[in-house]
Amino acid sequence: MFFKRVVALLGLVLAACARSSTGDSVLVVLDSSLDKEAYSVFWDGLVDKGYSLTFRSHKDARPAVVEDEVAQFNHVVVFAPDSKNLPQDLTPQSLVALLDKGTNLLLALSSKKQTTINTLASEFSLVLPPPGTPLISHFPARDTPATVVPVPPPHAHPVLTAGLPPVWFSGVPFAYTPNPLLLPLLNAPAEAFAADTTSDAGADAVVEAADRAGEGLWAGSSLALAAGFQATTGARATFVGGVEMFSNEFAQKELPQGKLSGNKQFAQDVASWSFQESNALRIDKVKHHRVNETEPRETYTINDNVVFTMHVSKFNSNKDTWEPYSGIQDMQLEFTMLDPHIRTALSPVPGQPGEYSVTFRVPDRHGVFKFIVDHKRKGWTHLQSTTVVPVVPPQHDEYPRFLSAAWPYYIGAMSTSVGFVLFSALWLAGDDREGKKKGIKTE
């Protein structure tokens, strides 16, 4: 009894501490050239939310990220942009393996050298410019170097706080490929470009080189500065073009207009998405049954009317609980045998938080069907559910009987019987008389 109480209490305490839907332990791998205190605003923000941070130099091998094939941390932050070699447990292969185990990653790219993290980015469908070509913008007029650029964040974004002021950025831009798993977090301003020199003397050479290489200029608002990637396991990896975005200096730096920059909030938004704190969904329960019943059937008969119900929750990081979530308007249910025979909207039920339901008629076709929900939206956890259910033709005793169209046949059969009875009666009635007559005759 006492033991149970302790366990329950421990569980409560742990739950109260956790601020992410997957856990609260974070390993931060810092380049030894970076000062930990220079990023204290970001660390303090994470600690305030309830994360427990473990720091480690990029040269150290301990504490290990994975021990006995078990990931020791829920989230890994690698702020080691300019170190060419990372230890064995942080090679690109190890980091991909970490994603497979469900560990979330926050990675900073280097603008100076070709590092292993930069190589890894291309595996996530991000294309980096040649090493040593940081983002440059001469607009707006300001007193900072051309490589330190204020970037206005996107207006309506599923992850970022609305109305965020521009953020300072210094680092390397990169290009997207049309990978549906990518989530653009921050794009470069339209007048920004990537070049290896800030002087305008070599501008013609830059254009010429771009023409010769055939890949165009690295310029414009389609360049990415920060991008998220959600793996099929649900784990998230975020690539940021420059680690300075998270620094105290940028967080406290005033914008040319005189306002405070949005870096502090931006860094927390990016971290909360990366650590599966925001936009984390899950399917709680999937139910299916015939109309006017409550229990699921082993099999369904063709043309049955079937109700499919699903409960979806969203993680609330403020209360640290999963809460019913009815905000998805475009969810679809497919009833599939090889092809979707039915594809219908799975709409939220008014008055039932988190419940999505649809009633439909099973097609006039028997076979092994599947209820499939496959909801994939950029920036949100993928919702996938598959339930196999056989659809059979009616049993021999489930067909309709005594149809009105068959009444002539029923009357025919009954009249034959009545006729038989009448005939027998008349025959037997006549038998006595005739028997007597016959008897008389024969006698």
Add this chain to the structure above:
Amino acid sequence: MAPKSTAAAKQPTTSTPSALHETSPAAAGNAVQSLLKAYNETTSPRLKLIDAFLVFLMIAGVLQFVYCVLVTNFPFNAFLAGFGSCVGQFVLTASLRSQVNPANRNEFKDVSPERAFADFALGSVVLHFFVYNFLG
């Protein structure tokens, strides 16, 4: 043999004889009339009862077949049961007629009319059992 001829002979009685006189040529009319007369005079009442039942069964069967062809054969089991009951009852009744006909006494020496009726009744009961089992 016998049931066929008698059934054919019986049929004109269902239509009006007077109409037959007017439309048919005189010779054919005479032949039919004499056939009717001979049938009325030489057939015993018991055989007439059988013949009436046979005609009734035939009409019921034809009506069901026409309904099946013109309207619907669905549900087919009901059609088979209804039509089959008419055909089966017709066959049983026709065999009863051939066994109790005094003209066939030589061929059915060891079958008494009572025995023939008992066979007929038993066969009919079995037939109706199957028919109602198949009807629904």
